[in-house]
Amino acid sequence: MVFALEYEGITKEYRSWSGRRRIRALQNFSLTVECGQIFGFLGPNGAGKSTAIHLAMGFMRPSAGNGRMLGMSFGHVRTRRRVGFLAENVALYHRRAGSAIRFYGGLSGLRGGALEKAAHAALEAVDMQAESARNLAQFSRGMVQRMGLAQALVNDPELLILDEPTSALDPAARVAVRELLLRCRNQGKTVFLSSHLLSEVELVCDRVAILNRGEVVRTGTLSDMLETTDRVEIVAQGIPLSSVTEGIMDGSRVRFTVTKGGQRTSIERVWAAGGEIISVSPVRRSLELLFLELTRANSNGENRAPEASET
């Protein structure tokens, strides 16, 4: 099976000029990203996210280990023609928007009518076609970021690697980018999305990896990761609030949580009191909470959280 991205035991050390000072950005880092999904790549500042991305793009070489992108070694030149990349704080040459996208499309090997068509489509995808005659020097930070996204899309890539694609965007543009990412997935593209905006990751990603201090502390599907293992929420009606512990009234319904072990007993108690069970569902925590739990635990030197299913 060809993965979109494969990191195999990669370690990356930055060394000072003299070689005395060393900073380990990634430590025995392994990760696989399947094709056709939106993969969220999370981690606090300095966790090694950008290093991992730059390694995949061939901007730097690993100190140990190896990796593949679309089945070829990291840095393989022709493979990069099948990839779209948006760097964090993207910087582009100051040209007219249309000319800039044609320039980056040309670097991807496009030419003639195909290039014109692709440049038009890329600008349209980020809603910038009306600005195609304006110079990038006159653009706001958010507009430049949208242009960065357009240059990543111009070669109709199989794999999109996006480092903080929405950090400078307004809410409306964020929604548009989210829809764009979902469209890309529906077209069979793979999206590798590094972001600090956990709410967005939660909305679009199929799978997530959380990185801390250069190591993957958790990978898995969002549903696996957000579901706690020990509590369920029960919604019942026709019983008094006093009949349950730590319950709340929600209209005529009573909402309360119990451990999974006590779920059966609680349901039977509701029935015995003449009540009706409306729903029983696992308690889900937010990605933000999970992120903080994992990154704080690791920063404090506590035991790392167990890994979820790794493909």
Place this chain on the structure above:
Amino acid sequence: MRPVLLIARNFAREQRWPLFFLLLWVVGWAVVGLIDPERNPDDALMIFRQLAVYSVTFGVFFGSSAVQADQRSRRVLAVLSKGISRAQYILGLLMGIGFVLGIFCLCMGFTATWLLGRFGFQIGTLWFGMLALWTACLLTSSLTLSFSTFLPPLFAAIATGTLAGIPALLAFRGDAISKFLIPVYGLVEPLIAAELVPKWQIRPSLVLIGWVEIILFWMVASWIFSRRDLAVTAE
């Protein structure tokens, strides 16, 4: 090859303002020609000699800043994320520098033809001299580019000055062979020693050696650059 040409064209476009100011120098020189040149043609010749030296200096300037400017601005990331190799990128920059300095040498040649030709300056030799000058500029650029892949711009410029300067110093002291090592001095020397009476000559072998070394230094620059991590500035 097309991506290389795109990078070259883009570099020339990015450097349009420095090129404009360089050309103003040539225009200033042409103005000297308009103001009663018959009285003192040696002034025009002196400016010609100065411009020959300056153009090589511009080669060092462009060579030392090209890679570093793209890295410092992070623009290199969007370029190298496309399907181009580091060697193609360096070649694109070198061709861009060649284009900018080529325009400068061309304008200088035309002005010299008009300004100095009327005093018996041998035009055929002059244009071969312009080719030699362009070769010298590109040679210093490719040498500086290879240093700039691992040194900051100032140190790259100093290293180039040292490496191109030592053979020049030896040649100046009479060692004829050292002219051929890194023949920047050998290529420029006939121009800076040019006289109105056509007695100067440029060895074609030096131009040939110059081009071989340009390719060699491009290969060295590509080899080093492709083995180094891209040092982009932090966000």
